[in-house]
Amino acid sequence: MRPYFSEHFGNPSSVLLEEGAEPQKAVREARAQVAGLLNAAPDEIILTGSATESNNLAVKGLALANRQKGNRILFSDIEHYSIMHQADFLKNLGFEVDYVRVDAYGVVDLEDLKKKAAPGTVLVCVMHANLEIGTIEPVREIALFLKERGILFHSDGAGTCGQIPVDVADLMVDSMTVSAHQFYGPKGAAALYLRKGTALRPVTNGGYQEMGYRAGTENVPAIVGLGEASRIAASEMAERVERLTALGQKLWKGIERQIDYLHFTGHPALRLPGHVSFWIEFVEGESLLLWLNLNGIASASGSACASNVLAADETGLKASHVLTAVGVPPEICHGSIAFTLGRENTEAEVDFTLSVLPGIVERLREMSPLYQKALGGK
Amino acid sequence: MAQGPYSDKVMDHFMHPRNMGEIEDPSGVGEVGNPACGDVMRLYLKIEDGKIVDAKFKTFGCGAAIASSSMTTELIKGKSIDEALQISNQAVAEALGGLPPAKQHCSVLAEEALQAALEDYKKKQQGA
Numbered sequence: 001m002r003p004y005f006s007e008h009f010g011n012p013s014s015v016l017l018e019e020g021a022e023p024q025k026a027v028r029e030a031r032a033q034v035a036g037l038l039n040a041a042p043d044e045i046i047l048t049g050s051a052t053e054s055n056n057l058a059v060k061g062l063a064l065a066n067r068q069k070g071n072r073i074l075f076s077d078i079e080h081y082s083i084m085h086q087a088d089f090l091k092n093l094g095f096e097v098d099y100v101r102v103d104a105y106g107v108v109d110l111e112d113l114k115k116k117a118a119p120g121t122v123l124v125c126v127m128h129a130n131l132e133i134g135t136i137e138p139v140r141e142i143a144l145f146l147k148e149r150g151i152l153f154h155s156d157g158a159g160t161c162g163q164i165p166v167d168v169a170d171l172m173v174d175s176m177t178v179s180a181h182q183f184y185g186p187k188g189a190a191a192l193y194l195r196k197g198t199a200l201r202p203v204t205n206g207g208y209q210e211m212g213y214r215a216g217t218e219n220v221p222a223i224v225g226l227g228e229a230s231r232i233a234a235s236e237m238a239e240r241v242e243r244l245t246a247l248g249q250k251l252w253k254g255i256e257r258q259i260d261y262l263h264f265t266g267h268p269a270l271r272l273p274g275h276v277s278f279w280i281e282f283v284e285g286e287s288l289l290l291w292l293n294l295n296g297i298a299s300a301s302g303s304a305c306a307s308n309v310l311a312a313d314e315t316g317l318k319a320s321h322v323l324t325a326v327g328v329p330p331e332i333c334h335g336s337i338a339f340t341l342g343r344e345n346t347e348a349e350v351d352f353t354l355s356v357l358p359g360i361v362e363r364l365r366e367m368s369p370l371y372q373k374a375l376g377g378k
Numbered sequence: 379m380a381q382g383p384y385s386d387k388v389m390d391h392f393m394h395p396r397n398m399g400e401i402e403d404p405s406g407v408g409e410v411g412n413p414a415c416g417d418v419m420r421l422y423l424k425i426e427d428g429k430i431v432d433a434k435f436k437t438f439g440c441g442a443a444i445a446s447s448s449m450t451t452e453l454i455k456g457k458s459i460d461e462a463l464q465i466s467n468q469a470v471a472e473a474l475g476g477l478p479p480a481k482q483h484c485s486v487l488a489e490e491a492l493q494a495a496l497e498d499y500k501k502k503q504q505g506a
Contacts, residue, residue, distance in 0.1 A: 286440035
C-alpha cells in the first residue's frame with residue numbers, strides 16, 4: 001500500500017497524465033484480485049469505502065433503478081444495521097419494507113420468504129453469514145427461488161468473502177458486499193459485486209469513477225490493500241478453512257464440556273469456521289467480556305451494555321436484534337459471547353481460553369443473585 | 379488499569395469487589411433492577427443502633443453495575459441511616475472517578491438498592 005501514499009501519488013482518473021498511470025494500473029490489478037476471490041469479472045466489481053457503503057449502494061441503487069418491478073423490499077430479521085437502518089429512508093421514498101423470519105438456528109425461513117416475496121417485490125436482502133451467531137444462510141436456494149420470479153437478490157458477504165469460498169456465479173446473487181478488514185485488509189476499503197447487466201442507480205453523484213456507480217476519487221492505497229488481501233485469502237483459503245474449523249470445534253467442545261447452563265447460538269454445522277457463539281445463564285455478557293479481556297482474550301458480546309457502552313445516552317441499550325430474532329429472551333442476550341478465531345490464533349490460545357473461562361463464569365455466578373435463586377437460595 | 383470507557387477506580391472495584399456476599403440474618407435487604415435491563419442488584423445491611431455496621435452485595439450486571447454496588451457498600455459502612463439516605467447516585471459515580479454516560483443508570487440502581495434495603499429495614503422495625 002505504501003508506495004501509493006508517496007511516489008505513486010497520482011490520481012488514477014488522470015488518464016492522460018503519466019502520474020496517473022501507475023495508480024490506475026494498481027486499481028485495475030486490485031479489481032481483478034477482488035474479482036478472482038469471488039469468481040466474478042473485474043468489471044462486476046465496484047470499489048467502495050466500507051461494507052456499509054456497499055450495502056447502501058446495493059439496496060438503494062437496486063431498488064431505485066428497478067422500481068418498475070415493484071416497490072416491495074424484504075430484509076431478513078438478522079441483517080446488519082447497514083441494511084436494517086435503511087428502512088426508514090426507503091419508506092420515505094415510498095417503498096414498502098417487510099421482514100423475513102429466521103429459525104432458532106438463525107437460518108432464514110424459506111417458507112416465510114416465499115410467502116412474503118409476493119408480486120411487486122423488487123429486492124430481497126439476506127446476508128451470506130451472520131457474524132454474531134456464525135450461521136451461513138442458504139443463499140443459493142434463495143437465489144434459485146427469486147431468479148424464477150425476476151426478483152433481485154442482494155447478499156451482504158462481509159462475513160464470508162475472504163473467509164470461506166464464495167463463488168458468485170454459483171450463488172446466483174445479483175449483488176454481494178465484500179469488506180476488506182474482515183479478511184486482514186485495511187479499514188476503509190470494500191467492494192460491491194454487481195452482476196453484469198443489472199441496473200443500479202448510483203447514490204453518490206459526481207464524476208465517472210467506478211463505471212459511474214461511485215463518484216469520488218479512489219482511495220488507492222486502501223484499494224491496493226483490499227486487492228492484496230483478496231489474493232492472499234484466495235491462495236490460503238483451503239488451509240485456513242480447515243485449520244479454523246478444527247480449532248473452532250475444539251473450542252466448542254471444550255466449552256460444552258466445562259460449562260453448565262450453556263446455550264450455543266447459530267447453526268451447529270452450517271457456520272463460519274472458527275466461529276463459536278453462546279450464552280451462559282446467570283452471567284452478564286459485558287462482565288464476561290471484561291474478564292476475558294483482562295486475560296488477554298478478545299471476544300464480542302451481544303450484550304447491549306457492552307456494545308453500546310460508548311453510546312451518548314441509554315437509548316441504545318437494547319438487546320441485539322439478531323439474538324432476539326433467533327428467540328433468545330432479551331434478559332438472556334446479556335450473556336451472549338462470540339469468539340471469532342482467525343489466522344493468528346493458535347491451539348495454545350484455545351487451550352488457554354478453555355482454562356480460564358470456567359473460573360470467570362464461576363466467579364461471576366458467585367456474585368449473581370439470580371444464580372443463587374436458581375440454586376434454590378432466596 | 380483503565381479499560382475502554384471505564385476509569386481505574388471502576389476497573390479496580392470490578393476486579394476486586396468489596397463486600398461481595400451475603401449477610402446472615404440481615405437487618406434489611408433491597409433488590410432492584412430486572413434481568414431484562416441487564417442488571418439485578420441485591421444489597422444486605424446490618425444495622426445496629428441506627429448505624430450501618432455491615433453491608434454486602436450480590437449483583438448480576440455489567441462492569442459499572444458491579445463497581446457501583448461495591449462502591450456503595452464502601453460509602454455506607456459506618457454511616458447512620460440518615461447519612462446513608464443522603465448518598466446519591468452522583469456521589470457513587472463520582473467516587474468511582476466517573477461513569478460513561480450510558481452507564482449512569484448503574485449508579486442510579488445502586489442508590490435505589492440502598493433505599494430499598496433501608497425501606498425493608500424500617501418495615502421490619504415497625505413489624506417487630
